[in-house]
Amino acid sequence: MxxxxxxxxxxxxxxxxxxxxxxxxxxxxxxxxxxxxxxxxxxxxxxxxxxxxxxxxxxxxxxxxxxxxxxxxxxxxxxxxxxxxxxxxxxxxxxxxxxxxxxxxxxxxxxxxxxxxxxxxxxxxxxxxxxxxxxxxxxxxxxxxxxxxxxxxxxxxxxxxxxxxxxxRLVGVPGEELPHVSHYLGEPHRYFGQRVVIVGGRNSAIEAAIRLYRVGAKVTLCQRRLELERDRIKYWLLPEVEWLIKKGQIGLHAGVGVREITERGVVIEPLAGGATGAAGGPRAKARSSERVEIGADAVLLLTGxxxxxxxxxxxxxxxxxxxxxxxxxxxxxxxxxxxxxxxxxxxxxxxxxxxxxxxxxxxxxxxxxxxxxxxxxxxxxxxxxxxxxxx
Ligand SMILES: Cc1cc2nc3c(=O)[nH]c(=O)nc-3n(C[C@H](O)[C@H](O)[C@H](O)COP(=O)(O)OP(=O)(O)OC[C@H]3O[C@@H](n4cnc5c(N)ncnc54)[C@H](O)[C@@H]3O)c2cc1C
CATH class of the missing domain: 3.50.50.60 (FAD/NAD(P)-binding domain)
Incomplete structure (x- = not known):
């Protein structure tokens, strides 16, 4: 020895x-x-x-x-x-x-x-x-x-x-183990042309949303908080993501919880004070207090x-x-x-x-x-x- x-x-x-x-x-x-x-x-x-x-x-x-x-x-x-x-x-x-x-x-x-x-x-x-x-x-x-x-x-x-x-850190919902679900961003190119739902509101989720938008993915962010956590997001990412949401290039469902992931999408539900319905993005919808399913080809759970x-x-x-x-x-x-x-x-x-x-x-x-x-x-x-x- x-x-x-x-x-x-x-x-x-x-x-x-x-x-x-x-x-x-x-x-x-x-x-x-x-x-x-x-x-x-x-x-x-x-x-x-x-x-x-x-x-x-x-x-x-x-x-x-x-x-x-x-x-x-x-x-x-x-x-x-x-x-x-x-x-x-x-x-x-x-x-x-x-x-x-x-x-x-x-x-x-x-x-x-x-x-x-x-x-x-x-x-x-x-x-x-x-x-x-x-x-x-x-x-x-x-x-x-x-x-x-x-x-x-x-x-x-x-x-x-x-x-x-x-x-x-697992979200703990049915479907988390499906093959199109990952907790790691990995190679952005693979998401070209895909509808990607990103769950999380911190730097890794925001950074992934911007990068995937730039490789030609249709990106929707889902987060539990009602607002972006502005003081916790890297200062060079914040204006970019805010602009992309405002211009409808990235969708944001804020104040929602994920309930299930299916082969076709992600089921979300409003939390207290929240509402489903993207604040921007190509698939913006009227805000609602109902449980809805957002269509997704890939799901990234970037929750730490x-x-x-x-x-x-x-x-x-x-x-x-x-x-x-x-x-x-x-x-x-x-x-x-x-x-x-x-x-x-x-x-x-x-x-x-x-x-x-x-x-x-x-x-x-x-x-x-x-x-x-x-x-x-x-x-x-x-x-x-x-x-x-x-x-
Ligand atoms: C996207 C991202 C950006 C970041 N940016 C910054 C930044 O700008 N500035 C900054 O200061 N920090 C940053 N961090 C945080 C920090 O840089 C990293 O977490 C860094 O890797 C921490 O260094 P470490 O040496 O403490 O641990 P690690 O780099 O995680 O090293 C631990 C090593 O231990 C090994 N290990 C664990 N268990 C065992 C075992 N049982 N047997 C043998 N080997 C084992 C692992 O394989 C690993 O290689 C960032 C983190 C992330 C995720």
Whole structure:
């Protein structure tokens, strides 16, 4: 069994920044990732842009230089993460998923299995469905298949940088499992010429509505709130979506709940104060207090994502609050289990409203590195032009 001082689970941006900090502190570390590095960005739609400026999502002091001084796209950022891994020669054990974690007097043993993808995205959802079918013996192949061969690692400490967008937040209506229904935008081109109903009112739903309109889909948005959440929508998306709704290019049913998804459409019903009947769009109708079915060739349920709590539970990390956030000490990021630390969006549990991002997680890395190394460790080296105030 390989032996390390620290095992980092997850190789998203914050896990990678953690690995560089521990390398700088000469701490012997193993990093284990269920998919490719940055696998969470791997399932975003092509060309998705970060809202943060590049310098705020740059990690380990390595400048993130983007064409035309713009915001980084998913592709820019994945290229950048590969570059960071190569620059520091990080040894990331990719396509290995941590499936077991036990504690004894010498620390922890992490047990892994070979894995085909990261924890999140469509493939993770399909995996969950397969596991469920296996357990119930409904997959037609009998008892659970033999688990794939894995590895065991002995580590003295663990950093959980596992993220928090592992499974879609289900709407919980009949028809959610139909083949033309998805919780992920994916490749916009596939929706050309399709009638698409998008459920959700936050950035991901609004961004998808605008992009799909531009690829030639007939888009209708359905949301529970009576108004667009103007102060929560990215400032460059808001005027666009408002204009498209006003001009009747995108339909909006506000103040409605989804009751059922059928082969042909989405059944919606007004909530208190709401009414069906699109406020705009090619299929605008008189507003009504009745249950109606909106025709749809495809349905996107963009209602957010939940964290998989299994690793926390296995290790005995307490989860608290409505969002099931792990309990940890702010100064060190160490959880209630001595030797287990948590970093990045993993600290937020299943955030109802995202408050933890890459840009405010760098400090987690600084605190953990200090706690483990026993001294300050340079995490984000000085910016290239810092100190220019003298000129
Ligand atoms: C569309 C979109 C735009 C965003 N834009 C911004 C932005 O502009 N600025 C910003 O700061 N943030 C942004 N975010 C949020 C944030 O960037 C991402 O969520 C980011 O990926 C978080 O980094 P992380 O390292 O904490 O976790 P992740 O990147 O999610 O990494 C966690 C990793 O852990 C792995 N993992 C989990 N469980 C296991 C296991 N059991 N075994 C092995 N590996 C495991 C996963 O496969 C994954 O690769 C955005 C999010 C979305 C969805």
């Amino acid at each position: 390989e032996h390390y001082q620290v095992g980092i689970i997850g190789a998203g941006p914050i896990g990678l920044e953690m690995a560089v900090a521990l390398q700088r502190a000469s701490v012997r570390t193993v990093q284990i990732e269920a998919g490719a590095i940055g696998s969470t960005m791997g399932w975003w739609a092509p060309g998705t842009k970060y809202f943060s400026s590049p310098e705020r999502i740059a990690i380990a002091g390595v400048p993130l230089v983007v064409e035309h001084e713009d915001k980084a796209t998913r592709e820019d950022y994945l290229r950048y993460l590969r570059q960071v891994v190569m620059q520091f020669g990080l040894d990331v054990r990719t396509y290995e998923r941590v499936v077991g974690a036990t504690r004894d007097d010498d620390g922890f043993v992490l047990r892994t299995e070979k894995s085909a993808h990261g924890v999140g995205g469509v493939e993770e959802q399909q995996r969950a469905a397969r596991m469920h079918a296996d357990v119930d013996g409904r997959d037609g192949v009998g008892p659970r298949s033999v688990p794939p061969r894995g590895m065991e690692y002995r580590v003295e400490k663990i950093v959980l940088a596992i993220g928090n967008m592992h499974t879609p 994502y939940d964290q998989n709590p299994e690793l926390f539970e296995m290790l005995g990390v307490e989860l608290h609050s409505e969002e099931h956030r792990p309990r940890f000490a702010r100064e060190t990021m160490e959880t209630n289990v001595p030797g287990v630390f948590v970093a990045g969006t993993a600290t937020g549990g299943s955030q109802q409203r995202s408050k933890i991002f890459i840009e405010n997680s760098h400090e987690h890395v600084e605190r953990i590195a200090r706690a483990i190394a026993g001294r300050d460790v340079e995490v984000r080296e000085r910016a290239v032009f810092e100190g220019n105030e003298e000129s």
